[in-house]
Amino acid sequence: MSDQTRLIGDDATLETITFGVEKSGDGTKTFDELAGGAAASGAGKGFWMITAKAATSSIFGSLSVGDLFPADGDEVAVVGDKAKLLSAEVFADCSGWSASLSAGEVEVSVLSDRVKKYRKSKADGEGSIKGVFTLGITTAAGGILNQFMKIVKKDATGTITVSDINSQPIYIRGVVRNTDRSGETYAFMFAQIELFGTKLGADMGAKQEYESKFRFIGADPVFYEQEIA
Amino acid sequence: MKAKNAPDCVIRQEYKKGADGKKTLSAIIYSSRALGREEIEKLEPQKTAKSVREIRREEKGDES
Numbered sequence: 001m002s003d004q005t006r007l008i009g010d011d012a013t014l015e016t017i018t019f020g021v022e023k024s025g026d027g028t029k030t031f032d033e034l035a036g037g038a039a040a041s042g043a044g045k046g047f048w049m050i051t052a053k054a055a056t057s058s059i060f061g062s063l064s065v066g067d068l069f070p071a072d073g074d075e076v077a078v079v080g081d082k083a084k085l086l087s088a089e090v091f092a093d094c095s096g097w098s099a100s101l102s103a104g105e106v107e108v109s110v111l112s113d114r115v116k117k118y119r120k121s122k123a124d125g126e127g128s129i130k131g132v133f134t135l136g137i138t139t140a141a142g143g144i145l146n147q148f149m150k151i152v153k154k155d156a157t158g159t160i161t162v163s164d165i166n167s168q169p170i171y172i173r174g175v176v177r178n179t180d181r182s183g184e185t186y187a188f189m190f191a192q193i194e195l196f197g198t199k200l201g202a203d204m205g206a207k208q209e210y211e212s213k214f215r216f217i218g219a220d221p222v223f224y225e226q227e228i229a
Numbered sequence: 230m231k232a233k234n235a236p237d238c239v240i241r242q243e244y245k246k247g248a249d250g251k252k253t254l255s256a257i258i259y260s261s262r263a264l265g266r267e268e269i270e271k272l273e274p275q276k277t278a279k280s281v282r283e284i285r286r287e288e289k290g291d292e293s
Contacts, residue, residue, distance in 0.1 A: 074246065
């Protein structure tokens with residue numbers, strides 16, 4: 001029977017994603033070997049973003065370029081298959097996140113209809129990330145604040161670090177069920193997003209919080225579930 | 230209509246491990262709840278690609 005756990009907020013987490021160097025299949029090397037490890041080392045176990053597919057017999061099957069391939073590490077990519085291994089880092093200052101999708105309603109009624117008829121148009125998606133403003137995390141290079149303003153830091157040794165406004169693409173793994181226990185199901189939404197806000201400041205007697213709206217960009221968001229072996 | 234093209238198509242990919250411990254894609258199986266059928270893409274000799282039409286023809290005993 002499939003995992004039918006009723007999820008709660010504590011099951012969730014949010015991660016930022018970076019990608020390794022693109023690796024090309026050769027019909028003999030496993031993903032473990034493509035990741036730089038030995039065969040059966042587990043180095044290639046994880047999610048790979050598909051960047052190219054062989055015209056025939058692709059190890060990715062029906063998955064598309066831009067989708068994630070959940071690898072055990074022992075699969076062999078054929079010539080023409082290319083992918084990048086994901087690295088995930090927990091959004092350490094995040095206290096909550098949400099994403100919602102709603103489709104447009106296009107009325108297509110005609111005179112002979114007694115009840116109006118509608119067709120579903122494209123879905124529009126947006127979300128938000130809430131967090132507790134945390135020095136060194138919210139203010140890290142590439143962090144939420146750095147999406148909107150330049151950050152200058154001077155450490156105790158006198159070194160000054162300037163982080164210009166970050167404009168790198170942002171990929172997230174919105175995890176609704178975070179687990180690595182055998183038999184349980186790890187589940188998340190993978191998406192590329194643009195952030196549209198942050199907040200600084202404080203109210204007396206309350207934590208310093210921010211909330212950042214996001215929208216989707218790039219490939220359409222996809223939801224993944226993986227039963228832990 | 231083939232299950233592959235049905236609006237409710239579900240695709241299942243199966244992998245098999247060889248004697249060398251390496252996994253390869255062994256079958257892609259398309260199914261449709263509406264059609265109630267599975268179609269297996271010919272990726273390995275043991276599995277036969279069958280279209281819904283072929284399966285129905287066999288059920289009716291029409292081998293033509």
